[in-house]
């Protein structure tokens with residue numbers, strides 16, 4: 001049933017996870033000055049931030065930091081941190097970008113931002129009556145099971161489905177759950193115009209107390225577990241590549257049993273080079289390409305037909321094929337993860353992260 005990709009490709013596909021291709025700009029969205037926040041409102045907001053149930057992410061934390069500094073100290077007049085001090089430089093850039101924004105406006109914007117974070121964190125914790133409980137378990141994924149198919153949808157469309165640290169962990173959990181559920185096939189797809197823009201490049205900003213060495217170690221462990229969960233996945237696994245795919249989302253395609261791509265997936269960025277879906281198909285990375293206008297209809301009709309095939313026969317076939325190469329795949333994965341740990345600390349990687357942070361901070 002499922003077209004298996006050549007083992008050689010699987011091994012090749014696991015290489016070069018650290019390509020950093022480009023960086024978007026950070027945009028601060030300031031609300032108007034409809035009301036003036038009092039000092040008391042501001043202090044309440046400072047306390048509310050500590051009570052947020054979910055981490056708002058680095059980008060929002062940068063906005064909060066900049067607004068706090070502007071509200072309490074006024075325009076940035078600190079010396080610019082050195083180019084390798086990229087955390088402090090990102091903070092400095094975010095604060096400096098506020099220019100001469102009055103302290104009162106910064107205070108109001110801080111209060112508004114915290115209030116919007118508090119309400120979205122409350123609403124995301126509410127279980128909607130009648131909805132599948134499983135859908136509530138993930139911040140960055142939507143997981144549904146219907147007609148023998150478990151569908152894992154990458155769900156950060158405003159960030160082009162970039163994979164942040166939490167999302168890596170959620171994907172690992174969702175694959176684990178899908179391997180034990182009643183479904184016959186598991187599908188990974190993206191919400192919005194992108195399939196996935198790869199590793200969330202702000203992941204590099206979140207440095208733990210142990211410093212960059214600790215960060216590199218954590219990233220290597222996470223990458224190994226993430227890729228390992230695709231290697232070990234026991235059932236037929238299908239990628240429905242609904243749009244452009246980049247970085248790590250491309251390199252793991254070789255571990256899927258079939259990859260269906262829309263002809264809109266014209267930016268399969270791999271090894272720093274853009275491939276169209278057709279070219280990726282010619283290379284064996286994509287199983288079949290469909291016109292975008294009929295992509296969803298054709299692919300889902302086909303997947304629903306596959307889901308009626310004998311469940312155990314498909315699962316056993318997949319396992320027999322995968323078991324032949326599993327040990328090698330894990331060995332390559334371990335090797336690459338350890339290379340990633342070293343490369344995270346290289347000048348090339350640090351420079352790429354510095355570029356990313358500085359470009360994002362330009363308004």
Ligand SMILES: CCCCC/C=C/CC(=O)SCCNC(=O)CCNC(=O)[C@H](O)C(C)(C)COP(=O)(O)OP(=O)(O)OC[C@H]1O[C@@H](n2cnc3c(N)ncnc32)[C@H](O)[C@@H]1OP(=O)(O)O
Pocket residue numbers: 016017018019020021022023024025026027059158159160162163168197198199200201202219220222223246247248249
């Ligand atoms: C555990 C660690 C393992 C590490 C393994 C390593 C893996 C290798 C990789 O995957 S490296 C990452 C490769 N990907 C990129 O370099 C993509 C960077 N993004 C872009 O080049 C562009 O954003 C784009 C081409 C994907 C889309 O461009 P467009 O102009 O259409 O849209 P925007 O740039 O405005 O993007 C919309 C918002 O999405 C955010 N965003 C997009 N991609 C990422 C990303 N990879 N990381 C973080 N954020 C991303 C972007 O910042 C915009 O957000 P904003 O609206 O809040 O500014």
